[in-house]
Amino acid sequence: MICRRVQQDGLAWFRLALLDQFPELEHRLWTRCGGVSQPPYEGLNLSFSVGDNPKRVSRNRSLIQQAMGVTELVSVGQIHSKNTLILSSQNRLHYDREIQGIDILITDIPGVGLLIKQADCQAVILYDPETRVIANVHCGWRGNVQNVLGQAVDQLREVFGCRPESLRAGISPSLGPCCAEFTHYREEFPEAFWTYQIKPMFFDLWRLSCDQLIAAGLRSEHIQVAALCTRCQAGDFFSYRRDRITGRNGTVVALHPS
Template sequence: MKFTEKTVNGVTFGQGEDMGPGVVHGFSTRLGGVSQGIYASLNLGANRGDDRQAVEENYRRFCAAIGADVDKMVFSCQVHGDTVRVCTAADAGSGLARKPDYEADGLITDVPGLCLVVFSADCLPILLHDPVRRVVAAVHAGWRGTANGIVERACEKMRDLYGCRSEDIRAAIGPGISRCCFETGEDVPNAMTSALGFKALEFIDAHPGGKFRVDLKGINAFRLRRQGLTEDHIAVSPDCTVCLHDKYWSHRFTKGERGSQGAAIALEWGKR
């Protein structure tokens, strides 16, 4: 499955080319919003110091572009863990309208219309959809979440709670820091090899001075395949948020002075 890009009413966003029928989704960029200064222009980070009205307008524009209901969004307090939270109709509006009272780096639901949202600015946003059982999930995978296998936890919950079959699940891995720019010390590769053994070495390059470069996109795609997803049901964005810092926010490039991307997914009402 390919990763594609669209612009609707000036809002540019990425998508998995074939996430299956009955779903809307999108990975935001910096393009198409109303925020100013370091937050220009489509900042979806509601708690980073941007003008509140500008952020709300950015959400209206983004949701309209991808076809989601801005009043049915669900956020979480992301903590770089591996908790995947089941969301119900009662969670609608949790995030923008009221602060979430839970911590999770993954959200999952079978409720039509409920729009699951995760945030990133180098970490990986990953969206999942099973068009057969009609279940969606949104995952925030930094290097700690990647090492802990949060994307696998989401797949397991889709199977265990909703009866999904791995071969039916579609996945899109959005823009994030890529192997070219994710230079680390020993802690990151050690976490990956501790979790995956020698299989992790394929995604790690050693560099002089005790430095390493790690392919988080490759590791998460590997974890998805290990869960039984087929290659043609996995889309991976080629965009590196550090290299393309004019198009995306990069925490590493800006040293934390930034807005946030959002990745959102929702089941459409009454469609299969």
């Protein structure tokens, strides 16, 4: 099974078999189930920027932090950029607020959870078992256009000495090819992306991200897609495409304290 669903204490999440091979790594692809937010953010909304009550969002974040056993949960204000925040054991900082304008999170510090929020965009987890460095990347279609995944791999190589062929990648639940409709794709996508069109105006962004990771040096067998569409599965996921005013799902990765 590529992706398995786990439910405990009223919360539910998915896990990827590829990443479950590493006992030192903790990852959870959170569903909307559980949590204390009320409609239209009902469930485990993890975003402060969608209009939800901040106290409820804080409570939801506390729930996932406690469930994962991480000492710190780091989140940023995502803007569909290639900007990177690196939390290194060499210059450790503590963040009690969201730094704005970041879409790539990287750390080698055990116990620090990296949270990416999404409602149809992909969260892409990267892990190097050789150097024990993790990244979590916010990748929507604008991120694909900018090749944010290639940027993340470059940062891992340049800052931490990671070899791309050693990296593992997991792609979260997100907008599937069944629902990724772009009526103005000729203006939004470069012509090279048009080959990812599976039928008129519908695109396979999962395959696009896989190909961008492979182009960055990853091996195809080291990449796994959850293959769960957020727009289709309303019971498990928030979706901006489906509901417009709604919450945000969360994907978290962390290194277990040694």
